[in-house]
Amino acid sequence: MKTIIEFKDVCxxxxxxxxxxxALKDINFTIDEGELxxxxxxSGAGKTTVLNLLGGMDKVSGGSIIVDGEDITKFNDTRLTDYRREKVGFVFQFYNLITNLNALENVEFAADVCKNHLxxxxxLSKVDLSERLYNFPSQLSGGEQQRVAIARAVAKNPLLLLCDEPTGALDYNTGKQVIQLLCDIxxxxxxxxxxxxxNAAIADIGDKIIRMKSxxxxxxxxxQSKKRAEELEW
Ligand SMILES: Nc1ncnc2c1ncn2[C@@H]1O[C@H](COP(=O)(O)OP(=O)(O)OP(=O)(O)O)[C@@H](O)[C@H]1O
Ligand SMILES: [Mg+2]
Incomplete structure (x- = not known):
């Protein structure tokens, strides 16, 4: 498998x-293409800091981050903006949808600025929301809003899909559905x-598990024994 991400002594x-x-002290790891x-x-371990650095939303104090053969820590602001726009899809705990755009418009708005968008x-049909295209976020449940947010991130056709506590605001069953959707994607x-x-129970769906502390x-x-979301219990 091809290595697509490399953190080298990131501080x-x-x-x-x-x-x-x-927040981070000498972080080293690699991620392969297509890996989950x-x-x-x-809380406070530095997880969000890692994701924000990888997503080009924050800058390192030291070290380098290689993505698809390029060191993104050397990018100027224009290249970093392009990187965020073209290569990264983000999913957040609280969805971050635009409240005055409906589900379809939220996804179109993000996709429109990307060259190779889907x-x-x-x-939206893939995330089972074909019947809710014209609903505004306030007219959707939490799980549905998160599915719109996932559709928005995936429609950009990004290289990386980065999800920060995507089930953090959802109930047990809805959380499992969202996890399964991310596995399917x-x-x-x-x-x-x-x-x-x-949530340690969610870790079993991954190909690779990176544990962080302080x-x-x-x-x-x-x-070695990857599970399906429906098999998880927490
Ligand atoms: N913008 C910031 N300014 C100052 N300190 C920050 C900032 N962002 C994060 N930190 C600190 O860096 C450390 C790591 O924070 P981070 O948000 O990465 O943790 P986390 O693992 O995502 O935690 P949680 O599970 O609570 O989201 C914490 O001590 C936090 O207080
Ligand atoms: Mg966090």
Whole structure:
């Protein structure tokens, strides 16, 4: 398998007035193309910091991040904007849909700026929302809003799908459906998917599990007995 992401000695410090916080200390890992990766760790471990750096939403204090053969930490702001727009699809805990656009418009709005985007209606059908195209976010359940958010990210046809606690605001069964959907997208579209969670039970769906603690990597393991979302219990 081809390595598509490489973190090399990545550090991130935040300065709050006089205080320096080491959010990440010498992070090293690789991700292969098409891999489904779970980043697991307690609150404050540095998971979101890793994802934001990988997604080009924040800048490293040291080290490098190679994505698809290029060091994104060397990109200027214009190239970083292009990278975010073309290569990265984001899914957040609280969906972040545009409230005055309906489901279809939310997906079209994101897809329109991408060169190789997929058909918004087709992707919305894939997430089982063909009947809700013209509903506004306020007229959709949490699970449905998250499916729109996933459709929005996938319709860009990105290289990477990055998900930060995608089930964090959902009930048990809806959470499982969303996890299964992310697994399907990983398999059917061959997308590299990274999912952050603090829920150890979800880790079993991953090909690779990266465990973090206090800004460091505790372990990187390959999962030999990958489970389907419906088999998970938490
Ligand atoms: N913008 C920021 N300014 C200052 N400190 C920050 C900032 N973002 C994160 N931190 C700090 O960096 C550390 C790692 O934060 P991060 O958000 O990556 O954790 P996390 O693993 O995602 O936690 P959670 O599960 O609660 O979302 C924490 O100590 C946090 O307070
Ligand atoms: Mg976080």
């Amino acid at each position: 991130k410090q935040y300065t709050m007035g006089e205080v320096k916080i080491d 990766v779970i980043i697991l760790g307690a 058909d918004p209606r087709e992707i 990983n398999e059917q579209y061959g997308k590299t998917v990274v999912i952050i969670t603090h 800004g460091q990597i505790r372990s990187v393991t390959l999962n």
